[in-house]
Amino acid sequence: MLDVKNLHTEYYQGGRVAHAARGVSIHVPQGQAVALVGESGSGKSTVAQSVMRMIRPPVGNLREGIVSVNGIDVRLCTDRQMRQVLRNEIGFIPQDPTTALDPLYTIRSQIKEVLPEEDKRNADQVITELLESLGIVNAADRLGDYPHEFSGGMKQRVAIAIALAKRPSVLIADEPTTALDVTTQVGILRLLDRLRRERNLATLFITHNIRVARLLCQHVVVMYGGIVVESGPIEQVMAAPSHPYTRALLDASVLGDRPRQKLRAIPGNPPSLFAMPQGCPFSPRCANATDQCHEGLPSEVATEQGTRYTCWNPVAS
Amino acid sequence: MLRYTGTRFLQGLIALFFIVTVVFFLARMSGDATALLAPPDATPEQLDAVRVELGLDRPILVQYWDYLQGLVTGDLGRSTSYRVPVSDLVVPGMQATAKLALVAFLFALVLGVAAGALAAFRSNTPTDYGVRLMAVLGQSIPSFWLGMILVAVFSVSLGWFPAFGDATATSIVLPAISLAAFALASIARLTRSTVLEMLSKDQTLFERSKGVAPATLVVHVLRNSSLPVVTLAGIQLGALFSGTIVIENLFAWPGVGQLAIQAINAKDFALIQGIVIVNTLVFIALLFIVDVLYGLLDPRVRRPAASRGKKKRPTTTVQPIDVMETV
Amino acid sequence: MSTMTPTRRAPRRRGLKRSRHSRKPWFSMAAMGLFAFCGIFGALIAPHDPTQNDLAHSLAPPFWAEGGSTTYLLGTDQLGRDILSRLLSGAQVSFLVAVGAVLIAGAIGLGVALLAGYTGGRLDAFLTRVADSAMAFPVLLLAVIVVALYGKSITIVIVVLVLAVWPQYARVLRSEVIRIRNEDYVVMSKVMGGNARWAIVRHIVPNVVPTLLVLATLQIGFAIIAEGSLSFLGIGVPAPAASWGNMLADGRNFMQTAWWVPVFPGIALSITVLSANLLGDWLRQTLDPATRR
Numbered sequence: 001m002l003d004v005k006n007l008h009t010e011y012y013q014g015g016r017v018a019h020a021a022r023g024v025s026i027h028v029p030q031g032q033a034v035a036l037v038g039e040s041g042s043g044k045s046t047v048a049q050s051v052m053r054m055i056r057p058p059v060g061n062l063r064e065g066i067v068s069v070n071g072i073d074v075r076l077c078t079d080r081q082m083r084q085v086l087r088n089e090i091g092f093i094p095q096d097p098t099t100a101l102d103p104l105y106t107i108r109s110q111i112k113e114v115l116p117e118e119d120k121r122n123a124d125q126v127i128t129e130l131l132e133s134l135g136i137v138n139a140a141d142r143l144g145d146y147p148h149e150f151s152g153g154m155k156q157r158v159a160i161a162i163a164l165a166k167r168p169s170v171l172i173a174d175e176p177t178t179a180l181d182v183t184t185q186v187g188i189l190r191l192l193d194r195l196r197r198e199r200n201l202a203t204l205f206i207t208h209n210i211r212v213a214r215l216l217c218q219h220v221v222v223m224y225g226g227i228v229v230e231s232g233p234i235e236q237v238m239a240a241p242s243h244p245y246t247r248a249l250l251d252a253s254v255l256g257d258r259p260r261q262k263l264r265a266i267p268g269n270p271p272s273l274f275a276m277p278q279g280c281p282f283s284p285r286c287a288n289a290t291d292q293c294h295e296g297l298p299s300e301v302a303t304e305q306g307t308r309y310t311c312w313n314p315v316a317s
Numbered sequence: 318m319l320r321y322t323g324t325r326f327l328q329g330l331i332a333l334f335f336i337v338t339v340v341f342f343l344a345r346m347s348g349d350a351t352a353l354l355a356p357p358d359a360t361p362e363q364l365d366a367v368r369v370e371l372g373l374d375r376p377i378l379v380q381y382w383d384y385l386q387g388l389v390t391g392d393l394g395r396s397t398s399y400r401v402p403v404s405d406l407v408v409p410g411m412q413a414t415a416k417l418a419l420v421a422f423l424f425a426l427v428l429g430v431a432a433g434a435l436a437a438f439r440s441n442t443p444t445d446y447g448v449r450l451m452a453v454l455g456q457s458i459p460s461f462w463l464g465m466i467l468v469a470v471f472s473v474s475l476g477w478f479p480a481f482g483d484a485t486a487t488s489i490v491l492p493a494i495s496l497a498a499f500a501l502a503s504i505a506r507l508t509r510s511t512v513l514e515m516l517s518k519d520q521t522l523f524e525r526s527k528g529v530a531p532a533t534l535v536v537h538v539l540r541n542s543s544l545p546v547v548t549l550a551g552i553q554l555g556a557l558f559s560g561t562i563v564i565e566n567l568f569a570w571p572g573v574g575q576l577a578i579q580a581i582n583a584k585d586f587a588l589i590q591g592i593v594i595v596n597t598l599v600f601i602a603l604l605f606i607v608d609v610l611y612g613l614l615d616p617r618v619r620r621p622a623a624s625r626g627k628k629k630r631p632t633t634t635v636q637p638i639d640v641m642e643t644v
Numbered sequence: 645m646s647t648m649t650p651t652r653r654a655p656r657r658r659g660l661k662r663s664r665h666s667r668k669p670w671f672s673m674a675a676m677g678l679f680a681f682c683g684i685f686g687a688l689i690a691p692h693d694p695t696q697n698d699l700a701h702s703l704a705p706p707f708w709a710e711g712g713s714t715t716y717l718l719g720t721d722q723l724g725r726d727i728l729s730r731l732l733s734g735a736q737v738s739f740l741v742a743v744g745a746v747l748i749a750g751a752i753g754l755g756v757a758l759l760a761g762y763t764g765g766r767l768d769a770f771l772t773r774v775a776d777s778a779m780a781f782p783v784l785l786l787a788v789i790v791v792a793l794y795g796k797s798i799t800i801v802i803v804v805l806v807l808a809v810w811p812q813y814a815r816v817l818r819s820e821v822i823r824i825r826n827e828d829y830v831v832m833s834k835v836m837g838g839n840a841r842w843a844i845v846r847h848i849v850p851n852v853v854p855t856l857l858v859l860a861t862l863q864i865g866f867a868i869i870a871e872g873s874l875s876f877l878g879i880g881v882p883a884p885a886a887s888w889g890n891m892l893a894d895g896r897n898f899m900q901t902a903w904w905v906p907v908f909p910g911i912a913l914s915i916t917v918l919s920a921n922l923l924g925d926w927l928r929q930t931l932d933p934a935t936r937r
Contacts, residue, residue: 052526058441086528100523103617104540114527146616162527332777343793453925457918459869461876462892462910469899559782563873567896578877581792589792596785 002028002051002170002202007065009043009050011273012058018273020046020060022226026204028219030169033196033203035213035234037249038223041270044206047223048172051204052090053082070169087114091163091171091201093192096179097155101147107158108143114166130161134191153184157191164195171201175208189215210246211253214238222246225271225281227297232307242301242309245282280311288313325608329601336597337388341381344586393591398583403591406576411595413483414565414572418557420489421497425557426550429501433508434539440513448505455502460560464495464567481569492568496560500553507549511542544615551607555600669926675919683739686732691717694733695884698724703902719904721894727908730886734909737875737887738916741798742867745805746860752806753813754856758844760814761821772818779811783870791879801880805867813859817852824851854931862924865917872913888913 009021021043028034038044049055050062053074067074069089074082094100102110111127112120119126124143131139134157147155156176163171173192177185193216196203207213213220213234220234222245230243241247248266268285277283283293290313298312359367368374372383387394393403436448468491472480479488515521515538524537562574569575573592580588612619682689702724705712712719718727760771787804794800824830830847874880875889883890888909895906 054522054525083528083530086526088528090526090528092523092526094519094523094526096519099519102520102524102537102541104615105537113529113533146620148617148622149620159523162523166528340789343789453918453921457865457921458914459872459876459917461873461889462913465892465896465899465906465910473900556782559784562784562788563877566877577788578879581788581879584792586792589788593785593789596782600782600785 001030001068001070002026002204003066003068004047004051005066005068007047007050007067008063009046009055009060010063011046011055011060013274016274018060019276020226020273021050023065024223024226024228026221026228026231028170028202028204030202031196031200032219033193033205033217034219034221035210035217036204036206036221036223037208037210037213039208039270041273042223043226044208044223045174046226048092048174048204048206051170051172052086052092053077087166088116089169091166091168093156093160093163093171093173093176095175097159098147098152098179100159101155103147106144106146107150107161110147111158111162111165114162116167119165127161127165130165131157134161134164135187152180153187156180156184156188160188160191160195164199169200169202171196171203172206173203174206176205177212178208185212192216209253210238210249222249225276226273227281227310229282229311230307230309232303232305236305236307240303240305240307242303242307242314243282243311244286244288244313244315246309247315288315322609322612325605329605333594333597333601337385337594338381340590340593341384342377344590345377345380388594393594394587396580396585396588396591398580398585398588403588406588407573407591407595410571410573410576410592411599413570414558414561414574415599417489417492417496417561417564417570417572418554421493422500422550422554422557424493425497425500425504425553429504430508430546432501433505434512434542436505436509437512437516438535445509448509452502452505452509455498456506458498460495460499461563461567463498464491464564467491467495468568483570492564492570495567496557496564499560500557503553504546504549508542508546511545512538515542540614544611547607547610547614551603551610555603558596558599558603669919669922672919672922672926675915676923679735679739679916679919682732682735683743684736686736690726690729690732692726692729694725694729694886696725700724703898703905705902706904709904718908719902721891721905722898722902725886727891727904730891731888731908731912733886734888734891734912735916737798737881737885738868738871738913741801741805741871742864744802745809745867746863748802749806749809749863750813750856750860752810754817754849754852756810756814757817757821757852758848761818762825762844762848764822768818771814775811775814775818778807779815781808783808784873787870787874787879791874796879796882798881798885801871801874804874805870808870809863809867812863813856816855816859820852820855821848824848854927858924858928858931861920861927865920865924868913868917868920 004024004026007021007024008019011018011020024043024047026034026036026047036044036047046055051067051069051074053062055062062075065075069085072081072085072089074085077085101107108124108127111130112123115123115126124140127143128140131142136142136154136157142150147158150158156179160176171192176192177188180188189212192203192205195201196216203216205213205217210220210222217234219232220237221231222229222237222243224245230237230241230246237246238250241250245266252266266285271277271281271284277294279292279294279296280286280289280298283289286293292312298310300308300310301314302308365374372380384394391404393407395401396403396406399406432448432451436445439445468480471477471491477487478490479485480491482488520541521534521538524534559574561570561572562577564570565572565574566578573596577589577592579585580592698720701716701720702722704716704720704724706719706727707714707717709719716726716728718731720726721730756771756775760768783804786807790800790804790807824847833842833847871880871887872889872892875887876893878890878893880889881887891909892906892913895902895909898905899907
């Protein structure tokens with residue numbers, strides 16, 4: 001189980017402080033998948049990095065909040081304890097397996113590094129079974145191969161094997177399909193969905209595409225400018241978005257279902273982390289924005305459908 | 318791998334042949350060696366006799382062919398100033414030079430990698446600043462000036478090490494340090510920047526996300542950083558072999574460098590030719606070793622992916638590294 | 645953008661913008677300015693003839709030391725030649741050699757890089773191969789061959805350095821040329837019917853200038869050391885002309901008895917090279933061209 005409460009994460013750069021996450025809360029129960037959706041710079045990857053404690057001084061810091069992985073608050077862990085958490089609890093799937101796998105090591109040795117002690121005795125067998133369950137054929141013959149000898153999709157399966165070999169309870173996937181061919185993407189998404197069910201994984205799925213998220217997630221958390229703007233069951237949020245940003249995101253990701261339909265982009269650019277607007281971060285781009293929006297953030301509002309949003313002027317839907 | 322090594326070896330031989338040919342013809346074109354060897358008041362008959370004795374009266378291609386045949390059997394011709402076979406001078410000289418160059422190289426490599434890696438793992442700490450300062454100084458002080466300072470301090474004032482020659486076991490200390498300083502600084506700089514870059518790569522982050530022990534992480538980072546460092550180390554070793562000329566001169570070290578200067582002053586072309594050829598041979602052998610080492614270290618070179626249609630092998634011996642570090 | 649990278653990478657800096665990493669190296673700039681000034685006007689400000697022997701005043705110490713006089717501000721060498729004047733004369737030699745070699749090699753390297761990088765194909769493969777072989781060949785060995793064949797002179801020193809240095813320019817600039825050639829705006833200009841010469845003049849050359857500048861600055865230090873080494877060995881600038889290298893060679897036996905003979909040229913050489921290197925490093929960080937990679 002992954003439980004993030006009121007997380008504040010900062011980056012330091014040249015004496016300036018960037019507030020990449022401002023009071024983010026996410027709850028991922030065992031066996032469920034939560035999508036963390038947002039544009040580049042929204043802070044979604046920061047949350048993932050924070051959970052794994054990859055952000056530490058002098059680069060940045062987890063200033064405030066609780067990040068609980070199966071009841072362990074990673075913010076309070078020593079380096080040694082944190083390695084134990086990473087080793088036993090969290091499986092991480094990188095965005096681009098080509099840059100994430102070590103080119104100089106065979107896949108056997110890269111997977112073996114994370115095997116629990118009891119699996120190390122018959123490591124080859126365990127690894128082969130794992131790889132074959134992930135759809136790599138003739139895995140036994142390929143253990144001695146190097147990453148560059150695999151295709152993109154196969155490399156991602158190797159990376160998934162590394163994430164799963166530790167038998168984690170939490171799985172974090174950081175845009176795991178963006179670096180892959182479209183045809184391979186679907187295969188990886190199906191695989192992740194199956195693994196969540198079979199292994200009862202608490203899955204945090206980071207993506208910029210809310211429609212992709214729908215394929216395997218039950219809940220969604222939409223981030224913008226370091227805050228959670230809307231969250232809730234994915235079907236409800238997609239059917240009736242309350243926050244103008246969620247609305248815009250859905251509109252922008254519509255694949256034209258009619259010919260010559262105009263693609264709808266969101267005007268403007270996401271705010272810089274160093275120059276966050278005083279009020280709602282989306283206010284400079286928001287069609288509904290009023291003076292109130294520019295001045296301060298509202299508190300979270302719960303709807304009857306079970307979704308929650310942070311907005312002064314929610315869209316009527 | 319075998320084919321790769323074979324190709325490399327063949328390329329080395331071709332390069333050597335090319336150098337030998339160029340040096341031979343340049344030397345022959347630069348003038349008649351006979352006048353230098355005969356007594357100043359020699360008669361035309363005496364000059365002719367010397368010419369016949371040296372075989373310089375024959376067509377140049379015949380001389381060239383003879384020279385090549387000699388090379389294959391290890392005969393580099395006769396030194397005109399020492400009046401002995403060139404190989405009798407160059408072989409012991411090269412042994413002394415190799416000893417100095419290799420000691421300096423080991424010193425530079427071990428200390429350079431250690432200092433560079435330490436600076437990268439402790440970036441922006443006093444350790445890092447110290448290493449960077451020493452590296453910039455090491456790249457800026459000419460070896461002969463450093464050698465003079467070292468002699469003044471450690472030899473003349475403190476009396477710890479001899480100032481010249483190779484009579485005692487500690488004789489090599491000062492020349493080796495003077496010679497190594499530049500290579501040491503370059504290797505430290507490249508190691509630092511490579512490790513630093515490696516630390517911020519996705520690959521390292523992914524490795525950290527595995528929760529492995531710090532030692533494992535360090536091994537991964539260092540192994541990945543070793544590729545450009547190996548290339549630079551090979552180039553630096555070659556530079557050390559020729560850089561000994563200056564140091565041998567300063568420390569009266571009996572290597573080929575000293576021999577080269579004497580040969581130039583005596584216009585002893587046979588000797589110069591011999592020195593250049595032996596040096597080139599050493600240099601090509603070093604590049605070959607670096608190439609093979611590279612193949613051993615990097616599976617992408619050793620086992621190029623079969624599916625990628627055209628096999629992409631590096632066409633050059635010099636791998637992509639920061640070129641500035643090699644000067 | 646990779647979402648795994650925790651440090652948000654700053655946008656690529658182009659042009660002379662302020663970088664927080666590096667303060668301006670005032671010391672290096674001043675030292676290089678002084679070097680250039682002495683290199684150009686050294687003969688005009690020298691108090692004595694740098695090659696004039698004066699055995700009556702041989703090994704005179706600098707003016708502040710006991711027995712020194714203001715006639716010879718930095719003392720004299722064993723032949724009674726004024727050290728200050730010789731230093732200034734040596735600066736001219738170093739300046740001429742460094743600037744000459746760096747400019748000529750830069751021009752050759754840029755030419756080869758444009759030809760190889762823009763044309764591509766077999767010509768590119770061939771030129772790259774030649775540059776690699778030439779770069780791998782050690783400078784001093786090259787110098788031994790050239791000097792043995794053609795004798796000693798300042799021109800020969802420059803020729804040797806040009807031969808040694810041009811491949812570095814060619815290699816680095818070639819990859820820059822290829823990178824720029826494939827950038828969208830250059831491709832666009834071709835698609836829209838622009839010709840090759842226009843693309844080279846308008847787009848490629850201006851974009852490699854920062855790289856060229858950084859390389860040149862860093863090569864100056866190398867060229868000065870190389871000239872010093874050759875002169876130290878007696879196969880560089882021939883005596884009696886003063887070069888810092890042969891001043892050090894002359895002074896090598898006086899470290900204890902008359903320290904000023906070797907120490908001043910040693911310091912001049914080290915500080916000049918150090919300044920050139922620091923300036924080059926700073927330029928490299930500030931301009932951030934391909935050399936960083």
